[in-house]
Amino acid sequence: MAELDIDAIVFDVLGTLVDEPAGIRAGIRQLAPSLDDFGVERLLSLWQRHIDREQRRVLDGVRPYLTTDVLDLEAARLVAEAAGVEDPAAVASLALSARRLPPWPDTVAGLARLAERFPLIGLSNASRTALLGINAHAGLRWHQALSAEDARTYKPDPAVYGLAVTVSGRPPERLLMVAAHAWDLRGAQGVGLRTAYVSRPVGDPPIPSDGFDLHADGLAGLADLLLLGLR
Incomplete structure (x- = not known):
């Protein structure tokens, strides 16, 4: 890779x-x-x-x-x-x-692994209040959790991805957007973010014309790709 x-x-x-x-x-x-x-x-x-x-x-x-x-x-x-x-x-x-949404089996451990190397930013269409509840119920580990409510619109509006760019203080090409929805990743690509598709049973799979940077079967697989590839 x-x-x-x-x-x-x-x-x-x-x-x-x-x-x-x-x-x-x-x-x-x-x-x-x-x-x-x-x-x-x-x-x-x-x-x-x-x-x-x-x-x-x-x-x-x-x-x-x-x-x-x-x-x-x-x-x-x-x-x-x-x-x-x-x-x-x-x-x-x-x-x-x-x-009250359950995490996928590899979510919590995968986030913990990645958090040892990278700052992690959650970026959700869920409201601020809903996102707080989701994070707490599922045990999600973040360094920052951002709601589309702050942009007063929903993904894939570019303004939502701009929240992560602003908070990170880094150029968009230095951020990796991870999603199980190809439409979400296309929106992130539109503002210059790198992209990683993670397969989930309820996701929106890529189509042949999509050109995402990474593909992984789950969060454990993504962690393997990133952490092993960055040694």
Whole structure:
């Protein structure tokens, strides 16, 4: 592997370091315990479509910026209505399931290894408050955690990646963006960051025209590439 001259690593969080669908799926099961697997997946899809659509509307300027706290509550209300649940407390608990996301099996150990060599920056579309809860629940180790809320937009808007560039104090080409979503890495490339695709079951795989700097099966594999390659 050609040596990458990087000074810090920037990580996507949702889907890359934590299993977002698993956390929301657990919240749906708590909301409606009688649902079978098909019913749970149908409601999970309803949640995901709402979040994706509304974040895109913000990016397109159709809707003013709203934090993920608002969007999660909207999604929870839609899911609860579809499940026939009207209890406001149950809806609020479901919305908070977006913060109770389990880490992937290699996440915590992988971050610990990489933190011995590099400053680690989390960069998430999750709100500041949600990101705090996600980090605490999953045991994520950061030197800095940044929310797209500070840019009042969502990835892949260049302004979000600019947060990491500003905080690091380094040129963008000295930062490595790590994500399980090819769309996220394309956005990072657009502002000059180096890129590493990490495969996850819920990610967005690269297409043949993508030219990311690194590819790894998981965080353990990425740590091997970076730490062995930089000896």
